[in-house]
Amino acid sequence: MHRRYFPEDFIWGAATASYQIEGAYNEDGKGESIWDRFSHTPGKILNGDTGDVACDHYHRFREDVKLMKELGLDSYRFSISWPRVLPEGKGQVNEKGLDFYKQLVDQLLKAGIDPAITLYHWDLPQALQEKGGWANRDTAKYFVEYANLIFKELGDVVPLWITHNEPWVVSFPGHAFGEHAPGIKNYQTALQVAHNLLLSHGMAVQSFRQLGLPGKIGITLNLTPVYPFSDNEADQKACDLQDAFINRWFLDPIFEGSYPEELHQIYRKKVGEFIIKNDDLEIINQKIDFLGINYYLRLVVKHNPDYNIFGVETVKPEGREYTEMGWEVYPEGLYDLLIRLHKDYAPEALYITENGAAYQDQIDADGRVHDQKRIAYLKAHLKNAHRAIEAGVPVKGYYIWSLMDNFEWAFGYSKRFGLIYINYDNQQRILKDSAYWYRTIIAKNYIED
């Protein structure tokens, strides 16, 4: 067996997000979020699930940190619920909410686990949505005020900061397709949202620098490598357009200070303008310390003039494996993506801030969860991350999505991504076989293939 050793200082982590695990949706002064509102709206979430209780992490965080320590995690990536600390999104601070995160960070540090904080993981205060939400440029200003509050409270002990998680998902499923909160179906609004999210990212990085904090700051993007169904020119063109739609629309402004021109032209013609003010792109193009990437799947596309505004149709290759999300298992796509990012954008450092799979997990007669498919998925993706590191790509860490089963947005609790199985009837935590497997990988710092 070939041993693939990771760099000595490689960071082994796991990730969660506030709305997906905390529960206590209206406790201790927390304000309503757009996901509280969306999940309470009939018909939006499978089985009528909500994040009202979730994994009850708000009350069980000490037990959960103990489990992280048992796994030997170097780092734990979690998000802060903006309305838990600022119930109205701005102004009055909810000290009890802030105190929860200070206690969580304190427990992590005592356990020898580095906190990695995502400032925005989709749960916008509803009070700000009432003022237009991310379509309103003022929200960028309110985001920086919120970020500064957290920077000042935790900035001296938290080494890794992520401004936003997956702005593409916030913008398009949230504001063009209507499948995520706030459930808007307006493409032009989605483009303005994407811009204001990026602007808020740049402004927050500027503020982080001005505060002279010791940690590193970056952004996490869901990046999906796109492959043409055939080598004919039309399919190749479709591939380039889909790549611009999902990946370059965020990568180019961040790393080059400009939007992809061809796609911008298509949007001008078929969707309409969105407001960019004079030095916006300069602010967005702030130097970042790392790029976080969430990798799950690849897309294969072909040209179909009738399919959507791009004339791009995604296809599902035959004979391939798919996860419970319907996402193709394509570990090589992680290698291809990392090589491309290194070549085209050369980020100073990269963290895989999410990688994982939903499978049909069940508790067997022996009381264990034998999630062999997940172990195979994770191992194959780690192999490809290692290949990229050997090729010179500065991948500094890997966070499994997710530490525990949780609320998978529009799919509710029907999709299990966790290393830890959650029995939602009694909130019991059960380490799956993949958790024990990951513990040995962390301890040995190598995989065998």
Ligand SMILES: N=NNCCOCCOc1ccc(-c2cn(C[C@@H]3NC[C@@H](O)[C@H]3O)nn2)cc1
């Ligand atoms: N292209 N056209 N689409 C047309 C229809 O799309 C509508 C829906 O779209 C999407 C696309 C992607 C996602 C998604 C989910 N995760 C997993 C989470 N990552 C952050 C963490 O919270 C995990 O739970 N990653 N990505 C969701 C919805």
